[in-house]
Amino acid sequence: xxxxxxxxxxxxxxxxxxxxxxxxxxxxxxxxxxxxxxxxxxxxxxxxxxxxxxxxxxxxxxxxxxxxxxxxxxxxxxxxxxxxxxxxxxxxxxxxxxxxxxxxxxxxxxxxxxxxxxxxxxxxxxxxxxxxxxxxxxxxxxxxxxxxx
Amino acid sequence: xxxxxxxxxxxxxxxxxxxxxxxxxxxxxxxxxxxxxxxxxxxxxxxxxxxxxxxxxxxxxxxxxxxxxxxxxxxxxxxxxxxxxxxxxxx
Numbered sequence: 001x002x003x004x005x006x007x008x009x010x011x012x013x014x015x016x017x018x019x020x021x022x023x024x025x026x027x028x029x030x031x032x033x034x035x036x037x038x039x040x041x042x043x044x045x046x047x048x049x050x051x052x053x054x055x056x057x058x059x060x061x062x063x064x065x066x067x068x069x070x071x072x073x074x075x076x077x078x079x080x081x082x083x084x085x086x087x088x089x090x091x092x093x094x095x096x097x098x099x100x101x102x103x104x105x106x107x108x109x110x111x112x113x114x115x116x117x118x119x120x121x122x123x124x125x126x127x128x129x130x131x132x133x134x135x136x137x138x139x140x141x142x143x144x145x146x147x148x149x
Numbered sequence: 150x151x152x153x154x155x156x157x158x159x160x161x162x163x164x165x166x167x168x169x170x171x172x173x174x175x176x177x178x179x180x181x182x183x184x185x186x187x188x189x190x191x192x193x194x195x196x197x198x199x200x201x202x203x204x205x206x207x208x209x210x211x212x213x214x215x216x217x218x219x220x221x222x223x224x225x226x227x228x229x230x231x232x233x234x235x236x237x238x239x240x
Contacts, residue, residue: 047225101220103199108184110211116203119179121150123170124158135205139212139236141229142205144185144198146220147151148161 026079029067029086033060036093053097060090116142152177152197174198185216204232212236 036056043049067083110116120130134140150172151158158171172179180186180198190197200217202224213232215224 047223047228051219051222053221097221098219103190103217103219104187106184106199106201106216107186109201109216110183110203110214112211112214114211115209116205116211117179117182118209119182121172121174121179122155123172124155124162126155129170129172131205132209135207135209138207139233140205141233142150142203144180144183144201145151146187146197146200147153147191148157149192 022076023070023074026067026070026074026076026082029063029065029070030082030089031063032066033063033086033089036060036063056093056097060086060093064090150174150179152180152191152195202229204229204236206236 036053036059039059040049040053040056043055049055063086064083067086071079071083116131118130118132120128123129131140131142134142152174153161153171154175155173158173161167162171174180177186177196177198180196183201185199185201187197187199189195190199200220200223202215203211204213206212213236215229217223
């Protein structure tokens with residue numbers, strides 16, 4: 001009985017301190033998760049990071065973990081909302097990265113060993129160029145890219 | 150090559166001082182011929198190409214190729230140069 005009497009006031013002081021200085025720690029998770037966007041754009045030129053977004057996933061996962069850890073000690077509604085939001089952002093980001101960016105599978109693109117279709121197209125100055133005229137001069141790397149916009 | 154108009158590609162070649170030409174497949178006919186059409190793939194609604202690379206030997210045969218599975222897939226330049234070196238060394 002005496003034990004409970006002595007611990008109760010201690011708990012009260014803790015709770016009072018909690019209300020006097022509300023912790024902003026719950027903002028760390030969402031902040032980490034949001035940093036995943038600039039982190040992806042900064043390293044767009046590094047092929048590995050462009051194709052895997054490792055740094056962005058690390059930030060989103062770290063943000064979600066931090067959010068769940070904060071939730072253990074701070075049960076306020078805004079803390080819950082931040083943790084749920086961060087986790088949702090991770091799910092949304094994963095979905096966008098892996099599924100929304102899927103491309104149609106090439107239908108009959110020439111395989112290794114196959115002959116390429118012949119064609120003639122204008123270059124950037126309007127001069128017609130045939131593909132054969134390029135590879136007959138030596139091995140040619142033909143790059144199809146999505147264009148500038 | 151891309152589906153951009155020559156004027157757009159001329160600007161790219163000049164701005165980046167590219168040592169190679171950009172072919173202009175404005176109506177995506179060659180993209181279609183290569184089976185790489187991405188219908189509505191351009192953010193402005195037009196068609197574009199699935200990003201792809203073909204290394205073509207002097208007899209017009211494909212020696213090496215990469216076709217993107219997702220928009221962000223791009224081979225590392227090192228991987229392309231390695232493929233070229235390996236094929237140049239092969240008999």
